[in-house]
Amino acid sequence: MKIRHRITLWITFAGILASLVLSLIVFFEMVEEPYELLDQELARQADALISNLRILPKGPASLAANRQHFTSPYWLRIIDRQQRTIFASELVATVDIPVRNTDEGYSVNTDIPLRKIFPDMEEDDRDELTAFRVRVFPFEYSGERFVLQIARPVENFNQETVELFTTIELGLVASGIVLLLIGYVTAGRILAPIRRINAIAGTFNEKTLNIRIPLRDNRDELDELAASLNAMFDRLQYSFVRQKEFVANAAHELKTPITILRVSLEELLQCDTIPEKERGGVEKLTQTVLRMDRLVRNLLDLSALEMDRTQGRENFLLNDLVREVIDEFQPLLQRMRIGCTLRMEEAMRVWADREQLRRLFINLMDNAVKYNREGGEIRLQAVSRDATGEVQVLLFNTGEGVPAADRDKVFDQFYRVEKSRSTAFGGSGLGLTLSKRIVELHGGRIVLESKPGQWTQIDMALPILSRS
Amino acid sequence: MRILLVDDDPDLRAQVERVLSGERYLVEMAGDGDEALEKIFAEPYDVIILDIMLPGTDGFGVLKELREEKIDTPVIMLTARGDVEDRVQGLDLGADDYLAKPFSMAELLARIRALLRRGGNTAHPVLQVRNIRLDPKSREVTRDGALIDLTPKEFLLLEFLLYNRNRAVSRFTMAEHVWGDAFDPFIMSNNIDVHIKNLRRKIGDDGNEIVRSVRGVGYMIKDGEE
Numbered sequence: 001m002k003i004r005h006r007i008t009l010w011i012t013f014a015g016i017l018a019s020l021v022l023s024l025i026v027f028f029e030m031v032e033e034p035y036e037l038l039d040q041e042l043a044r045q046a047d048a049l050i051s052n053l054r055i056l057p058k059g060p061a062s063l064a065a066n067r068q069h070f071t072s073p074y075w076l077r078i079i080d081r082q083q084r085t086i087f088a089s090e091l092v093a094t095v096d097i098p099v100r101n102t103d104e105g106y107s108v109n110t111d112i113p114l115r116k117i118f119p120d121m122e123e124d125d126r127d128e129l130t131a132f133r134v135r136v137f138p139f140e141y142s143g144e145r146f147v148l149q150i151a152r153p154v155e156n157f158n159q160e161t162v163e164l165f166t167t168i169e170l171g172l173v174a175s176g177i178v179l180l181l182i183g184y185v186t187a188g189r190i191l192a193p194i195r196r197i198n199a200i201a202g203t204f205n206e207k208t209l210n211i212r213i214p215l216r217d218n219r220d221e222l223d224e225l226a227a228s229l230n231a232m233f234d235r236l237q238y239s240f241v242r243q244k245e246f247v248a249n250a251a252h253e254l255k256t257p258i259t260i261l262r263v264s265l266e267e268l269l270q271c272d273t274i275p276e277k278e279r280g281g282v283e284k285l286t287q288t289v290l291r292m293d294r295l296v297r298n299l300l301d302l303s304a305l306e307m308d309r310t311q312g313r314e315n316f317l318l319n320d321l322v323r324e325v326i327d328e329f330q331p332l333l334q335r336m337r338i339g340c341t342l343r344m345e346e347a348m349r350v351w352a353d354r355e356q357l358r359r360l361f362i363n364l365m366d367n368a369v370k371y372n373r374e375g376g377e378i379r380l381q382a383v384s385r386d387a388t389g390e391v392q393v394l395l396f397n398t399g400e401g402v403p404a405a406d407r408d409k410v411f412d413q414f415y416r417v418e419k420s421r422s423t424a425f426g427g428s429g430l431g432l433t434l435s436k437r438i439v440e441l442h443g444g445r446i447v448l449e450s451k452p453g454q455w456t457q458i459d460m461a462l463p464i465l466s467r468s
Numbered sequence: 469m470r471i472l473l474v475d476d477d478p479d480l481r482a483q484v485e486r487v488l489s490g491e492r493y494l495v496e497m498a499g500d501g502d503e504a505l506e507k508i509f510a511e512p513y514d515v516i517i518l519d520i521m522l523p524g525t526d527g528f529g530v531l532k533e534l535r536e537e538k539i540d541t542p543v544i545m546l547t548a549r550g551d552v553e554d555r556v557q558g559l560d561l562g563a564d565d566y567l568a569k570p571f572s573m574a575e576l577l578a579r580i581r582a583l584l585r586r587g588g589n590t591a592h593p594v595l596q597v598r599n600i601r602l603d604p605k606s607r608e609v610t611r612d613g614a615l616i617d618l619t620p621k622e623f624l625l626l627e628f629l630l631y632n633r634n635r636a637v638s639r640f641t642m643a644e645h646v647w648g649d650a651f652d653p654f655i656m657s658n659n660i661d662v663h664i665k666n667l668r669r670k671i672g673d674d675g676n677e678i679v680r681s682v683r684g685v686g687y688m689i690k691d692g693e694e
Contacts, residue, residue: 255569256477263483263573267490269685270636283684290640290653293570297649328647331662332655359650366652431652 004187011183012176019175023168031161035133038152039105042135045074046150055086055141073117075132075151080144091117097134099149108132109158117153128155193222201229209237248303254296261289298430305437311353315466318348318391322382325361332369340378348384348391350464352442360438363431364395364458371399371456389465395458401450410448411436469584470494470512474504474530475519475546487573501525508534512541515580519546520554528561535562542583572641578631595630597678597691600671602626611671621646622667629679629689636682
């Protein structure tokens with residue numbers, strides 16, 4: 001999950017949790033408050049009643065005449081120990097309310113509409129059902145124990161509660177949506193500098209070693225992150241440059257000793273006086289030095305390409321260049337009885353470094369021949385893609401191929417599928433690395449496809465078509 | 469023929485000097501730019517082989533100074549590889565040729581001989597072996613005066629072997645010379661035999677007596693007469 005979504009969810013979650021707690025408190029306060037008031041009123045009323053009671057022994061109770069009005073609008077019942085009703089107000093005849101043995105007030109719902117109890121009620125509430133808030137008070141009168149059950153008809157709060165609950169829920173949903181929106185926007189704002197840093201850091205590679213993230217100098221955490229990344233880029237750039245310089249210098253330093261070896265060995269081979277049995281050794285030594293020579297040259301070429309030093313582009317016909325290269329391989333192809341077919345679109349005029357491209361095609365053909373089998377096949381196809389300004393080249397050969405796992409590694413320095421074979425051919429292990437670098441310098445792509453044991457194909461796209 | 473060899477590596481100097489002396493050149497050596505300049509101003513040379521990387525005054529400095537003094541001795545620069553700028557700068561300053569290290573002796577000898585011909589002995593620029601004559605300037609080859617049509621590669625091979633007369637030249641070195649650096653000489657040396665076969669046929673070398681095969685090395689043109 002993206003951090004933006006996570007932040008959004010956290011903000012929303014926290015907001016909803018806070019609203020929920022708040023609304024629950026409000027909800028319960030609003031639901032409980034009227035009952036508390038009612039319960040207090042019922043207690044007061046009960047006190048007043050009890051103090052004004054006249055109870056005859058073994059007989060019904062009565063209220064002092066001037067206290068009759070206490071009974072309205074209350075539902076009142078007094079029960080003696082034998083569960084006999086010794087006093088009841090008018091409403092008792094209409095509603096039966098169970099007695100519970102509790103100090104607390106409790107609610108009882110009935111199916112009696114309000115208008116039956118309050119005939120002179122306002123229109124709109126008349127159809128609502130009546131509920132009763134009930135309290136039970138035990139008391140003693142001249143040594144006997146009685147229970148006063150007092151209730152007051154109230155509107156049915158259940159419905160009100162449901163309404164309140166619904167309203168609060170709707171409010172929660174609404175605030176959730178608002179929170180989501182705010183969270184999303186806020187997260188976006190928080191993350192905007194990170195996106196900016198990421199966009200720049202993402203483009204950092206060995207070819208864009210110079211890029212740095214602009215600092216805003218407000219010293220916040222993100223600015224610190226940018227500064228750290230910049231410091232890392234500095235170190236990376238330093239190591240990259242150092243490493244390239246090292247390769248170039250090392251190769252450079254090897255040139256003179258190899259020249260000495262080469263010249264000496266070639267001179268040695270000029271002598272007719274070398275004993276026959278030593279000759280093989282000298283030849284072998286010469287081959288090895290020549291291979292070192294080749295390796296050092298390729299290393300120097302590669303580091304020159306790595307340092308982007310040589311790009312002299314010109315306009316020329318790719319067709320000519322490819323034909324020239326293939327012509328050079330003809331005697332070799334005939335010797336190995338390799339069939340070579342060339343299918344090229346007519347007159348592809350390109351804007352590129354001619355020498356580098358020549359080198360590229362030579363290297364690729366070289367591989368196609370080197371790793372091919374006797375009587376094999378090479379197919380080179382080149383077409384232009386006008387829409388993208390690319391030349392697409394497919395070079396197919398019936399060579400040994402590369403195991404799937406190694407397909408990306410073939411472009412790495414010193415990678416060889418089969419060490420013994422390519423060493424026998426004098427490969428330096430840098431041919432494809434050089435090729436890839438040349439393709440990259442021209443802004444192109446190169447991939448290798450292969451079916452091990454059957455065929456290998458180089459697929460490359462070079463955006464070098466000249467606009468005519 | 470006097471050659472000045474300027475390089476800061478004594479082993480390389482010694483090795484190259486040995487070969488050049490073997491080819492009957494008179495070789496003087498200098499280990500740095502200032503020593504080289506002293507020698508150049510003291511006595512004339514026919515060819516100067518000049519490394520670019522030198523302690524003190526570098527190769528470019530030496531070249532610049534001697535050209536300013538109107539000394540037009542042919543100069544072969546030993547350059548760093550792949551360094552197009554070096555090459556361009558060298559040629560701009562008036563170098564006659566360049567050679568990248570590591571180089572082969574056959575290549576160096578061919579360059580020296582080409583320069584010597586281009587320079588002093590303009591009267592006899594033609595290379596000859598038996599009845600075959602090769603003119604490096606017009607790039608024409610004749611057999612008993614009749615023009616032979618050689619491909620550019622056959623011409624390059626014949627010329628290279630003639631410049632390295634009496635020396636066995638390996639297929640590898642020939643491949644380097646003919647195809648340059650971009651091609652892998654290990655691969656291309658397989659082509660040499662084909663081209664030599666064609667060359668022999670065209671110059672009428674039926675008994676392989678002009679272009680001789682040298683076992684384990686390559687080919688050689690052996691003949692003193694010009």
